[in-house]
Amino acid sequence: MQNPLLAPELREFIKDGKTVELRSLFESGHPVVVAEFLSALSPEEAWKALQHADPVQRAEIFSNLEQDLQAEILATLDRNEAARLLSDMPPDDRADLFKSIPEDKQEEILPAMAQAEREDIRRLSAYEEGTAGAVMTSDYATLTPDLTAAQAIEQLRREAPNTETIYYAYVVDPKRRLLGFVSLKDLILARPNQKVKDIMHPEVISVRVDEDQETAARKIQKYDLLALPVINGGDALVGIITHDDAIDIITQEQTEDMEKLMAIGGAHEVSTYMKTSAWGHFRNRCGWIVILAMIGLISGAIVQRYEALILQFAILATFMPMLADTGGNTGSQSATLVVRALAMGEIRPADIFKVLRKEFGVAVLLALVLGVLTFGRVIFFGHGEALPPGYQLAQIGWAVGIALGIQVITSTIIGALLPMVTAKLGYDPAVVASPALTTVVDITGLLIYFSTAKVFLGI
Amino acid sequence: MQNPLLAPELREFIKDGKTVELRSLFESGHPVVVAEFLSALSPEEAWKALQHADPVQRAEIFSNLEQDLQAEILATLDRNEAARLLSDMPPDDRADLFKSIPEDKQEEILPAMAQAEREDIRRLSAYEEGTAGAVMTSDYATLTPDLTAAQAIEQLRREAPNTETIYYAYVVDPKRRLLGFVSLKDLILARPNQKVKDIMHPEVISVRVDEDQETAARKIQKYDLLALPVINGGDALVGIITHDDAIDIITQEQTEDMEKLMAIGGAHEVSTYMKTSAWGHFRNRCGWIVILAMIGLISGAIVQRYEALILQFAILATFMPMLADTGGNTGSQSATLVVRALAMGEIRPADIFKVLRKEFGVAVLLALVLGVLTFGRVIFFGHGEALPPGYQLAQIGWAVGIALGIQVITSTIIGALLPMVTAKLGYDPAVVASPALTTVVDITGLLIYFSTAKVFLGI
Incomplete structure (x- = not known):
């Protein structure tokens, strides 16, 4: 905030019609800053203030208001005032605003505008959201x-x-x-x-x-x-x-990638966190959370199926959640890096084998470190654990260590593979959300864990 | 790629000293594109090609090469050639390159440069990485x-x-x-x-x-x-x-936020996925993965401690992994949204209570939906499950539904609270990584689950 003027004073100026003071504010402040001040007012007050500005400044400040406020102000104007205001706006902002107002209001304003501008609005509004056409301007x-x-x-x-x-x-x-x-x-x-x-x-x-x-x-x-x-x-x-x-597009795409990565739905608009109601946030987040919770029951069924095994070898339960989490973590890491590299244009879907080779290398190193540490944990700190007669601690150590290694390698590969395949099929790779991945490798991880344990324990 | 010229043909031109052909390439292509072509060559070849360009073009193309290749080329030049090349570069790129070469090479080149440029390099290199001073240029x-x-x-x-x-x-x-x-x-x-x-x-x-x-x-x-x-x-x-x-800074900061969110370490440079070796990736990812795996063992200890309970009520195992996962998912979602809103400047650390109130609202809605669905799942599809005599399926339903509700609310609040507190303490909120959060709410979730179950089952 560059100007110490506050909303109450601004209201005073507007009520008393102090053109000189208002003009001096409009002229000295950056249009973005002036627009921020006006945002504290009601649509009627903001418009009253703007009427004191000259038309060029008015359009410039107006274009920097939030689109919701623009639409609210526009709704208070008669068709000629609205048409004049729209005429002075930059064509790209004008087309965006126009698309956001109700159709009957559109029909009302259009005939009051000059034909060239009418066609310009129609042309710019025709392009699909997210294309170059929808963000371009015709003032060049x-x-x-x-x-x-x-x-x-x-x-x-x-x-x-x-x-x-x-x-x-x-x-x-x-x-x-x-x-x-x-x-x-x-x-x-x-x-x-x-x-x-x-x-x-x-x-x-x-x-x-x-x-x-x-x-x-x-x-x-x-x-x-x-x-x-x-x-x-x-x-x-x-x-x-x-x-x-370009900066705004990149910021928006980044927000979208991050939210998709966390399985958050909605329009992925920038700077709408506070403006979105709890109900709106709930709707954006609820879908995937419920679906994943349902899929998560499969993991539960697996645990239940192997209950006898866990009961016989209590020590296996100690490593079960860690194995599931580690799979989710390593998979999310490789997925995030691959999604980002794809978004930056650093890799293409055709690079799939190069990416898999690299991730396999990383995965083997991670598997070795985690496998050895876990083996050591079992051997050196597992003496207190009850084991059925005839079984060695080393058998448990091998089972847990090797299962964790396999889990890390599969999760890392799945994490890298899914976005690459999604991109190859022409979809946005960021839809391979980290929570979904975590849920999937939970299931594969438990299957790997119990199968490996059975092999090493000879059951 | 705008130009069909390939590395072998380029090598031919360089070997035969075809100044006319090389100049025509340099003049018709955008410096960024020409730099891409030269990147396919060895440092010696690239420099040989660049010698055919006029000094202004040479500096422009050279400035668009990857910094590693710039440094390699500089290493092959004598001090006067190096000084001349540096003199022609834009001051900000020059200072960045200068910082990246070995100190003895710096000492060798500096005396061959004009005093004004020497001071310019010293001044621009003096600012700490990540500050405005470190990215600014002095050509204005x-x-x-x-x-x-x-x-x-x-x-x-x-x-x-x-x-x-x-x-x-x-x-x-x-x-x-x-x-x-x-x-x-x-x-x-x-x-x-x-x-x-x-x-x-x-x-x-x-x-x-x-x-x-x-x-x-x-x-x-x-x-x-x-x-x-x-x-x-x-x-x-x-x-x-x-x-x-500005675009490059925003892209870099975004990469950093996304990687931190997945607990990936390193320098968070853009477009370095393929260039980083498997060993380099391993080092960036290994630290947190190992720490979290160790913390994950706490979850295992909790499961083990409540083994008798799980054994008695086998149906509890079915919902255990789902409960842990759902906590991780809801917590990661709120953390991601809060981290992004903080990064965009939409909310400040002082807004902590507003944010918590909103997240609490979202969490209660999510908790209700998930709690009711889970209760229904137990009641309608739980008839096949073995229960100890004297216990009702509804008791299990209440226990699981309410535990899941509490888990969703605590996880969502923790997910929002941690980045807000981190920001308030003056640290980067993105360090509250999603994997770390997942591991923490795994532990709280299991404690909530088993405590709630014990209350509802009257044990």
């Missing part, structure tokens, strides 16, 4: 190849007030096909009469309108871009995605 | 307040070749204290004779040199900045952090 600068650098700078200067960025401009032919791009820096460094086509970079990194938004964001990250052009099936430029959208 | 544009817009644009044009960005310029007084900032867009839109001090934005979002790099990255995200100025204790401008660094 284009140039024709035969302009001179001086003419191009002059054109960008004229367009600057209505363009999201003038630092990158895209060079297009009459069919809007992308020929190249120039940065404002290139133009400023060029001789004034040099042609744009001689300055431009002809190899442009771009993304298709129906590609995943994360693909677009990762390209912006990889190539350190300010903006990434979006092209349609006919190779025509239809929009751009800017660097600030 | 500054203006004085009395310049006109036209003079300012002219100055930026002159500085452009050596500046990371000319789109933001910082206005400083003679002591380099930050007075404001202007964007190139502001300057282009201003009247040519307007003074910089009248155009500039006096309220500048900035970060202190010793603040966390993530704080800096989140500010760039929140305020949609192209660059964030970094100031020292005396409020003097010492560097900037650019938008592309």
Whole structure:
């Protein structure tokens, strides 16, 4: 918070219609900060305050409000006010807001808008959520190849007030096909009469309108871009995605990956923890928890089936939960690393054998350490345990140590294999949730444990 | 991959010294792509290829190589070549590379560099890893307040070749204290004779040199900045952090959070899965796995202690692993959501009671659903189970259902409480790893289970 002004004072200003004070606040603060202040007010109050701002500032501050508040404010406006406010907003934010309001409100506002904007909204709202098309904006600068650098700078200067960025401009032919791009820096460094086509970079990194938004964001990250052009099936430029959208996309995808990894459902929105009600959280979490609890009963049935064995060799019970937990832990670790490496584009589904080879190596090392430690634990600290006559502590040691080793190796491999296979089938590898994995390797682990024990105890 | 040229052909070009072909590759491809191609070569070959590029391109491509390969190439150069190459690199990449090479090599190269660059390297390398100072660059544009817009644009044009960005310029007084900032867009839109001090934005979002790099990255995200100025204790401008660094920082912090959440140690670098050997992975994962396996033995001891009870009521064994797993799952879910909300700055450690109230609400709902389902499972499908004479199935149903409910509530609360307390104590909340939580609630869960059973069975 950069401004010490508080909600009560703000309300006072609004009630008394203190335009000068409100304007000075709007002008001195960053739109993001001003939007934060207004969030403390009711939709009616916030709108009253915003009416004191000039239209450009008003749209800028309004665009930085939470989308829920935007929709609430919009609901209080008549169609002409609403249409004017929407007209001034950046096209991508406008399309997002438009999609979020009720259909009858949409129908009411649309006719009050200019045709170009109406079509822009329709076009931008048409793309499926999660695609490059759904996050792009239509405010970008284009140039024709035969302009001179001086003419191009002059054109960008004229367009600057209505363009999201003038630092990158895209060079297009009459069919809007992308020929190249120039940065404002290139133009400023060029001789004034040099042609744009001689300055431009002809190899442009771009993304298709129906590609995943994360693909677009990762390209912006990889190539350190300010903006990434979006092209349609006919190779025509239809929009751009800017660097600030890329950060937001990456943050959202990360939240989604983390929540999926913990088997949490819902929309995976960023910064909605406090806003979501307990009931909403419950609904997002309940599904998997119940399913896994039901599957978990299989583990119970296995324990029950081997009850006689546990009764005969009480020491086996000591190591049973540890064996199940360790399987879950090692499996979750390999799954997490593989899911992350896939998300970062470091490995591809085709690398499955390379990944399995590496995980097998890690698993064998972990199995050795844990197996030896557990064997030692049994041999050196197991003397107090009651054993049926004729059985040696070493038999128990071998059984537990080797079972744990096998459990660690299978769990690690399952943890790596599941996301790789999921990715290969074209699904999001993060759906292989750690809780699900834990439940599965619990079952395999108990089966491994009791079978191994029976072999080593000769039952 | 944008260019079909393959390593064998590249080797051919290098061997035959085909400057024209190599230059055309360097000029047509994005430096990131060219760097990818060179990564397939040996350090000697890569350097031979780079010698055909002009110095600016060479430094740009070299800066995009993996740091390990940069260091290997540097090791093959004599001190003057090395000094020249370092001089042409962006200051932040240069400082990072410099920190990664052996000290004797550092001592050898430094005297061959110009004094200004020597000091720049020393200054940038001095900041602790993970701070804003360690990621900032010293190539930024500054203006004085009395310049006109036209003079300012002219100055930026002159500085452009050596500046990371000319789109933001910082206005400083003679002591380099930050007075404001202007964007190139502001300057282009201003009247040519307007003074910089009248155009500039006096309220500048900035970060202190010793603040966390993530704080800096989140500010760039929140305020949609192209660059964030970094100031020292005396409020003097010492560097900037650019938008592309912000994306990389956020990606790295996210990898760190996810790996910590799965109790994986190590440096938490991005895109190092394949590069890290099985031994390296083993070392990162082994520590917690072994510690948790040892703690897991406590659960085993509890099971063993209640063996007589399990023997008497065989049906109790059926629900035991499910109860432990469900505790781990619900606790991991609440921990993940709280860790993420803390990382996003959505909640603060002071919100602990708000968070606990919300999680308690979620937990009660989950407990009700799971408790009722489990009670039903016992009552309707438990008829085949052997019970000691005089005991009712309903008693078991109540015991299991209520124990599961208590387990879900305690686990969810523990999962939310631990990261909040960790954050309050000033540590990274992500250290409360899900495997550790699972192990802890295993122990509490078994104690709850057997105590509740004893109460309901009147033992």
